[in-house]
Amino acid sequence: MPPRALPTWPGNRGKGMSSIQINNVTKRFGDFTAVRDLSIDIEEGEFVALLGPSGCGKTTTMNMIAGLEEPSEGEILFDGKDLSSLRIQDRNIGFVFQNYAIFTHLSVFKNLSYGLEVKKVPKPEIERRVQAMADRMSISHRLDQPASSLSVNEMQKLAIGRSAIVEPRIFLLDEPLSNLDAGFRAYMRAELKVLQHEFGQTMIYVTHDQIEAMSLADKIAIIDQGKLMQYGAPLDIYNDPQNRFVANFVGSPRMNLVDGELREERGALHLMLHGGAEIPLSGKVRADFTRDGSVHGGSFGVRPQDIYFGDKRGSNDIAMHGKVEVLERVGPKRLAYLQVQDTLFLAFDDLDRLRVGDEVPFYLPSDKSLAFDMKTGRRLGGA
Numbered sequence: 001m002p003p004r005a006l007p008t009w010p011g012n013r014g015k016g017m018s019s020i021q022i023n024n025v026t027k028r029f030g031d032f033t034a035v036r037d038l039s040i041d042i043e044e045g046e047f048v049a050l051l052g053p054s055g056c057g058k059t060t061t062m063n064m065i066a067g068l069e070e071p072s073e074g075e076i077l078f079d080g081k082d083l084s085s086l087r088i089q090d091r092n093i094g095f096v097f098q099n100y101a102i103f104t105h106l107s108v109f110k111n112l113s114y115g116l117e118v119k120k121v122p123k124p125e126i127e128r129r130v131q132a133m134a135d136r137m138s139i140s141h142r143l144d145q146p147a148s149s150l151s152v153n154e155m156q157k158l159a160i161g162r163s164a165i166v167e168p169r170i171f172l173l174d175e176p177l178s179n180l181d182a183g184f185r186a187y188m189r190a191e192l193k194v195l196q197h198e199f200g201q202t203m204i205y206v207t208h209d210q211i212e213a214m215s216l217a218d219k220i221a222i223i224d225q226g227k228l229m230q231y232g233a234p235l236d237i238y239n240d241p242q243n244r245f246v247a248n249f250v251g252s253p254r255m256n257l258v259d260g261e262l263r264e265e266r267g268a269l270h271l272m273l274h275g276g277a278e279i280p281l282s283g284k285v286r287a288d289f290t291r292d293g294s295v296h297g298g299s300f301g302v303r304p305q306d307i308y309f310g311d312k313r314g315s316n317d318i319a320m321h322g323k324v325e326v327l328e329r330v331g332p333k334r335l336a337y338l339q340v341q342d343t344l345f346l347a348f349d350d351l352d353r354l355r356v357g358d359e360v361p362f363y364l365p366s367d368k369s370l371a372f373d374m375k376t377g378r379r380l381g382g383a
């Protein structure tokens with residue numbers, strides 16, 4: 001792994017960060033609606049990830065913030081002001097795209113100095129700032145070389161340094177790490193977090209990688225088919241997903257989400273799963289399913305990390321029985337695939353005693369299990 005760069009950047013705190021308000025923004029391309037009635041408040045200095053599957057409207061949202069696309073409806077305010085009449089180059093927004101946008105025929109120095117020259121910064125000041133940024137990015141030994149001679153990893157650092165050097169009020173990053181190999185990607189993830197802290201800029205980061213979003217962002221906006229599904233701090237989203245889409249999208253390994261019909265018999269409520277198994281509901285998750293009285297079918301959600309084996313720990317925890325189909329090593333733990341009729345549950349083998357083929361009891365903790373309405377996908381009950 002490359003060594004951490006030692007010098008720190010003097011930073012931008014208090015020098016021109018921006019808050020951004022996206023108010024009821026819709027973007028249509030002809031008959032197609034790419035973004036629907038989107039509202040997000042971003043505080044100054046915050047690091048916000050736009051997260052969602054391919055084609056959900058992340059880049060379109062980013063382009064509207066940048067001024068590259070106009071909203072069909074709604075408005076975007078910077079520090080409470082509408083900048084739509086300002087030229088893009090006057091908005092003071094920095095970009096880093098997946099494909100770098102580096103001038104490969106120019107030297108590393110020229111790439112770094114370009115934005116400052118456009119702003120007519122005095123020459124000695126340019127030299128000082130280029131040197132400081134090159135030191136910060138550990139590419140100062142490459143300053144005189146053409147950018148085309150850089151490795152992919154150095155190129156990525158140059159792309160970030162080039163945008164950061166002009167100290168934009170807002171930094172937009174669109175999948176900036178997707179071309180990197182896994183090791184350097186993890187390093188750059190950590191490095192970006194440090195840089196954001198040093199630069200102090202408002203950053204918006206587009207990604208379809210939930211691990212990247214969870215580890216980097218102060219807040220995540222999860223988007224599906226142009227609609228905002230949830231906006232909040234990573235842990236709040238992880239612990240308290242507001243709908244089935246978010247529950248399914250966030251978390252690794254994914255949450256167990258099983259669908260079925262509710263059936264009540266002599267006071268006992270069961271979720272009859274489509275694969276033939278049934279979950280006897282009790283405690284909090286039972287109350288969640290029945291709270292509004294109108295739900296007949298639902299999804300039951302429980303994270304693999306919350307299922308347990310051995311002795312029952314909570315009086316309302318739900319006892320199940322399944323066959324260990326597969327054991328898969330994930331780091332220091334083993335992930336068990338438990339077959340219950342036609343339904344599979346994933347759980348971590350927390351006692352490290354399971355063997356493939358075993359028929360074992362396991363427990364679903366009622367207070368950590370989630371209920372979703374099957375029709376709308378909305379969360380029932382809640383934290």
Ligand SMILES: Nc1ncnc2c1ncn2[C@@H]1O[C@H](COP(=O)(O)OP(=O)(O)OP(=O)(O)O)[C@@H](O)[C@H]1O
Nearest residue numbers: 029032034052053054055056057058059060061208
């Ligand atoms: N100029 C355009 N004209 C027509 N449709 C467009 C245009 N730009 C984007 N779209 C469509 O809008 C939808 C959202 O695209 P967008 O690029 O914002 O998604 P995304 O979430 O960034 O996806 P990806 O991760 O694949 O880039 C897609 O279906 C895309 O085909």
